[in-house]
Every structure is written in structure tokens, then in C-alpha cells.
Amino acid sequence: MIFASDNWAGASQPVIDAMIRHNTGSAPAYGTDPLTERVTQRFRDIFEHDVSVLFTATGTGANALAMAGCARPAGLVMTSGTAHIHCDEWGATEFYTHGMKLVPVATTKGRISAGDLAREIGKYPEGSRFGVPVALSLTQASECGTVYTPAEVAALTGAAKTRGMVCHMDGARFANALVHLGCTPAEMTWKAGIDILSFGATKNGCWCAEAMVVFNPDRVRDLVTLRARAGHLFSKSRFVAAQFDGYFEGGHWLDLAGHANAMARRLSEGLAAAGHKLAYPVQANEVFPLLDLATIARLRAAGAAFYEWPEAGSSEDRVAVRLVTSFATPEADVDRFVEIAGG
Structure with a gap:
């Protein structure tokens, strides 16, 4: 009776089969192989958007690097009081952003509201010496197992964008939220104002498959360089792509x-x-x-x-x-x- 974490489960058989299937011959390294390109196109089809996709080794890496891509001096990241980036990632966001501060917003059952977010943002007016609101990070599904509707996501990103903030979604359990809502991946992300998504598959049947999915590249820069410098560029990228290939096949x-x-x-x-x-x-x-x-x-x-x-x-x-x-x-x-x- 294992209920400690979905991280305790192994990988699903179709994911393992895909890794074995693609473990033949040689392939170009560092994400230049045909399979990685094919899987990237699969992401584009799923999200109905011309996304860029950058694999990372962990969800923490995806979250921290996404924030690093929009970092600025005295920057503030608004998030929930229970968010993984705030409570469980060993200061990774602060480290990779060279000191951006995480600001927890009033949180109820794992979620924040647009009104509370607007009030928190209002504490840092333009020109103040207390910091600059730079990013909003939402967790979907939340650490309490609750889920934001697309309308709630849109209201939150709308409040953030009044100050030009980048909107990030931590999707460690993205598929679980999606199944609950019954909406499309596009409706839950870029159509609701999300600029970048940390897409997690490790908790849901993969061995090690995480990715940054970028919807608005003008808002997050230098991710290719930041990922390589952080040690998250896989040389044998095709094996991450292989997991996603088996993961997405046939739904x-x-x-x-x-x-x-x-x-x-x-x-x-x-x-x-x-x-x-x-x-x-x-x-x-x-x-x-x-x-x-x-x-x-x-x-x-x-x-x-x-x-x-x-x-x-x-x-x-x-x-x-x-x-x-x-x-x-x-x-x-x-x-x-x-x-x-x-x-």
C-alpha cells in the first residue's frame, strides 16, 4: 500500500518499450536527433502552438531555469505559500536567478486568488525600493491536490500582466489537472495567459522526463544557454524524447x-x-x-x-x-x- 508519493512508482510499460525501441544504432547528441524533433512537433500538436521545448533532468531544474529566463535585479516572484518552488526546492529559484525573491501570496487550499494577487502586487509600486514584481508562478495541480480552472488561471495572469509580469506554470502534475478539468492543454496554458510551462511526466509514468515548454519566447530569454550552464542539457537527449514518445502515444x-x-x-x-x-x-x-x-x-x-x-x-x-x-x-x-x- 504505497501512498507516499507518485514518485515512488516505476515507469509505465509503453514508456519502457519506447526507450528500448529507440535504443538502436546511433543518433546525433544534445537534442539534435530526429526523435527529439519529432517529439517537439508532438508537443506543438498537443498545445496547438508553435512552442519550443527544452528537456531538463528534474522539475526543480525546469522551474528554476524558467524563472532565470526572466530574472532581473530586485525581482519578485509571486507564488502560493505551499508552492514547491517556495517550500521544497532548496532555494533553487533564488540561486539560478541571482537572488530574485519569492513572495508567497495568501493561499487557500493550495490556490491563490486574482484579488489577493493584485493586492500583493500593489504592495510594490513602480519605483519602490522593495522590489519589482517580475513573475507569477502557479502550480497546476497544486500541492494540496486542488486545481485552477482555465478561467481562474486567466484571471490570475490578467492581474499579473497589468505589471508586465511573466506567467509560469509548474505542471509537475499537469496531466492529473488536465484530466480533472476535461479541457485542452492549450486552454489551460497559453490561451489563459501562461508564457512558460514546466511540463512534468516523471510523476505520471516516465522514468525521467521533464521539459520547459515555451509559449512566449519574447518573455523568457537565454534558456538554451542557461540550461547548458546549469548542467541540464542531456547528451543522449533521444532517451528523454523516447519517454515522451511512449508517453503521448495514443493518449x-x-x-x-x-x-x-x-x-x-x-x-x-x-x-x-x-x-x-x-x-x-x-x-x-x-x-x-x-x-x-x-x-x-x-x-x-x-x-x-x-x-x-x-x-x-x-x-x-x-x-x-x-x-x-x-x-x-x-x-x-x-x-x-x-x-x-x-x-
């Missing part, structure tokens, strides 16, 4: 996310029926129930892997835990977890 990426989301719904519904409250609505593939300590001990004794998440809520006898489902989560594991949690 496989959406099927993987659909299963993960369905397991999260099954898990949340079972826990709710057993009387456990949930800290956040379940929209993607994360569930945050509040469990009593005896139940937590019983689950761990049965071999369940998960993390306590007190920031999502706690009381004298209960604490929130984070449960993350993946493309590989079996229904039997969900049902067994719910059975044990039910006492």
Missing part, C-alpha cells in the same frame, strides 16, 4: 493520469464513508484525510507508506496525512487501506 499520458485520479477518488470516498474528514477537496491524485493516531499506527503496521502532513490540519488527537495515488496504484491497495482505516 497514454491521459490514461495514466485518469487511473491515478480515479484511485484518489475511490480512496477519498472510502475514507469519507468511514467517517474521516478531508482537509481539501480531491480533484487530482492527492488525498489529505485527518486520521487519529491509532489509525495511523494500524495502517503503518499493515505496511502502508504515507507521510503525516500536519500543515493540512491537526488537533489534539488527529493529524492530516498525505496520500498520493499513481498510475500504478491497484484498486486492491486502495480498498485494503480504507478497510484498515475504517477500524
Whole structure:
């Protein structure tokens, strides 16, 4: 019963098969191979836009380099208080941008509102000595498993663009959000005002496949140079491309996310029926129930892997835990977890 993270899952069989299929002969290095170009065209088809695509080794690398591409002195990056770039990336954005400051905006259930963003931006008027709002970074799906609608994204980017800010989306769980919303990738990104996307596939069935997808190259510059200098330029780029080739084939990426989301719904519904409250609505593939300590001990004794998440809520006898489902989560594991949690 593995619910610690979708990073714990392996790679899907079609992704592995694609890597094996493309592991023949020789191919030009550093992203100049035909497969990388073909996959780039696949991204263009999926997003209905003439995007540029730059592979990176990690999502942290994609996020930090995206911010480095728009960095300026005394720059400020507005984001949520729970954002991965703010809480979990070891200061990577600050490091790669030579000191741009991350400014957390008031956050409710992982999301920020356009009104709160506008108020935060207003604290830094033109010419002030407190910093210059440069970028907005939204996480989709959020670290709380909640999702912004395209209209909400558009409202947020609209508020940011009144000050000429670059709009970035951290899409580590992009596919999970997309499946929940039922919209198109274009509607969730550039049509809603996003300039650059960190597109994550590692959490959703790939081995190591992350990319910066650039919709508006005039807003983020020197990414090719920044990526190479940061050590994120793969020499054997075709093996990252191969993963994306298997990932996208026949809508496989959406099927993987659909299963993960369905397991999260099954898990949340079972826990709710057993009387456990949930800290956040379940929209993607994360569930945050509040469990009593005896139940937590019983689950761990049965071999369940998960993390306590007190920031999502706690009381004298209960604490929130984070449960993350993946493309590989079996229904039997969900049902067994719910059975044990039910006492």
C-alpha cells in the first residue's frame, strides 16, 4: 500500500518499450536527433502552438531555469505559500536567478486568488525600493491536490500582466489537472495567459522526463544557454524524447493520469464513508484525510507508506496525512487501506 508519493512508482510499460525501441544504432547528441524533433512537433500538436521545448533532468531544474529566463535585479516572484518552488526546492529559484525573491501570496487550499494577487502586487509600486514584481508562478495541480480552472488561471495572469509580469506554470502534475478539468492543454496554458510551462511526466509514468515548454519566447530569454550552464542539457537527449514518445502515444499520458485520479477518488470516498474528514477537496491524485493516531499506527503496521502532513490540519488527537495515488496504484491497495482505516 504505497501512498507516499507518485514518485515512488516505476515507469509505465509503453514508456519502457519506447526507450528500448529507440535504443538502436546511433543518433546525433544534445537534442539534435530526429526523435527529439519529432517529439517537439508532438508537443506543438498537443498545445496547438508553435512552442519550443527544452528537456531538463528534474522539475526543480525546469522551474528554476524558467524563472532565470526572466530574472532581473530586485525581482519578485509571486507564488502560493505551499508552492514547491517556495517550500521544497532548496532555494533553487533564488540561486539560478541571482537572488530574485519569492513572495508567497495568501493561499487557500493550495490556490491563490486574482484579488489577493493584485493586492500583493500593489504592495510594490513602480519605483519602490522593495522590489519589482517580475513573475507569477502557479502550480497546476497544486500541492494540496486542488486545481485552477482555465478561467481562474486567466484571471490570475490578467492581474499579473497589468505589471508586465511573466506567467509560469509548474505542471509537475499537469496531466492529473488536465484530466480533472476535461479541457485542452492549450486552454489551460497559453490561451489563459501562461508564457512558460514546466511540463512534468516523471510523476505520471516516465522514468525521467521533464521539459520547459515555451509559449512566449519574447518573455523568457537565454534558456538554451542557461540550461547548458546549469548542467541540464542531456547528451543522449533521444532517451528523454523516447519517454515522451511512449508517453503521448495514443493518449497514454491521459490514461495514466485518469487511473491515478480515479484511485484518489475511490480512496477519498472510502475514507469519507468511514467517517474521516478531508482537509481539501480531491480533484487530482492527492488525498489529505485527518486520521487519529491509532489509525495511523494500524495502517503503518499493515505496511502502508504515507507521510503525516500536519500543515493540512491537526488537533489534539488527529493529524492530516498525505496520500498520493499513481498510475500504478491497484484498486486492491486502495480498498485494503480504507478497510484498515475504517477500524
